[in-house]
Amino acid sequence: MSERRFVVTPGPHLHAEDSTARIMWWVNASLAPALLWGVFVFGLGALAVVAASIAGALAAEALAARALKRPASIRDGSAVCTGLLLAFTLPPLLPWWMAAVGALFAVLIGKMIFGGLGYNLFNPALIGRAFMMATFPLAMTTRWAVPRAWLAAPDAITTATPLAVLKEHGLAAALAVVTPHAAAPWPAPAPGAPARLDRRGVGGAGGARRRRVDGPPHHHR
Numbered sequence: 001m002s003e004r005r006f007v008v009t010p011g012p013h014l015h016a017e018d019s020t021a022r023i024m025w026w027v028n029a030s031l032a033p034a035l036l037w038g039v040f041v042f043g044l045g046a047l048a049v050v051a052a053s054i055a056g057a058l059a060a061e062a063l064a065a066r067a068l069k070r071p072a073s074i075r076d077g078s079a080v081c082t083g084l085l086l087a088f089t090l091p092p093l094l095p096w097w098m099a100a101v102g103a104l105f106a107v108l109i110g111k112m113i114f115g116g117l118g119y120n121l122f123n124p125a126l127i128g129r130a131f132m133m134a135t136f137p138l139a140m141t142t143r144w145a146v147p148r149a150w151l152a153a154p155d156a157i158t159t160a161t162p163l164a165v166l167k168e169h170g171l172a173a174a175l176a177v178v179t180p181h182a183a184a185p186w187p188a189p190a191p192g193a194p195a196r197l198d199r200r201g202v203g204g205a206g207g208a209r210r211r212r213v214d215g216p217p218h219h220h221r
Contacts, residue, residue, distance in 0.1 A: 020117065024077030031084050038092070042145045046092035049099045053090070054083030056103030064112035078117045082106055085125035090132070091143035098139060102132040 039047045061079040065072050073079075083103050090099055106128025111120040133140050166174035 020078075021076040024081055028077050028080050028084060031081075031088075034088065035084065038088070041147045042092035045145060048096045049090050049092060049094050050084065050087040052096035052099040053087035053103045054080055056100035057083035057086070057107050059100075060104045060107035060112070064108060064116075068112075070116075073117065076117065078111075079107060082111070082124045082128075085123075086128045089125070089129045091140065092145045093143040094136075094139055095143075098132065098136050101135075102128040105131045 035050060039050075057079040058074050061074045062072060065074075086103055086106055087099060090102070106124040109131070110122060110124030110127030111117065114120045162174045162177045165177050
């Protein structure tokens with residue numbers, strides 16, 4: 001009677017039909033409506049920033065793969081995603097070459113230095129933004145554009161976030177800031193918080209359908 005051996009192998013043991021590239025390109029597609037809206041509102045300067053950021057991210061990915069003697073990974077969509085996310089945090093009138101430099105830093109230092117996709121400790125796009133805030137502080141804080149005239153008509157008010165109010169003025173003042181939004185089925189952003197177009201817009205709906213982003217919270221009685 002032959003001996004049967006129990007072979008133990010490292011995970012993953014469950015596999016799905018989705019690949020990394022397929023997931024990343026779905027994420028990119030979900031970001032496309034926010035991209036189109038941003039270009040419509042802020043003009044072609046915003047498109048130049050996005051294009052330069054994506055180009056810088058792709059160039060960094062290709063250079064890193066060549067230096068490390070690895071197969072090219074620019075087709076998996078992760079570099080495009082990093083370029084898009086970084087561009088969404090940048091002023092629309094930023095010089096294009098600054099966006100490209102930021103994207104190069106984001107991919108090389110934020111991702112590839114750790115070993116590539118899946119090994120990075122931090123979000124590469126945010127690493128790129130932090131680098132740009134330290135390197136180009138004037139451009140990062142002054143190169144904002146006025147939206148189209150008919151979009152700029154409504155008044156908007158920004159205030160301190162609830163945590164800042166809590167620290168400076170106490171619990172009662174912080175509760176007064178968030179109370180108007182407490183009963184909303186889908187809470188609005190707190191004053192001063194950035195809107196998340198990729199989650200709440202058309203792209204967010206596609207991402208929710210593919211289970212790439214969370215949908216609105218469900219309330220149970």
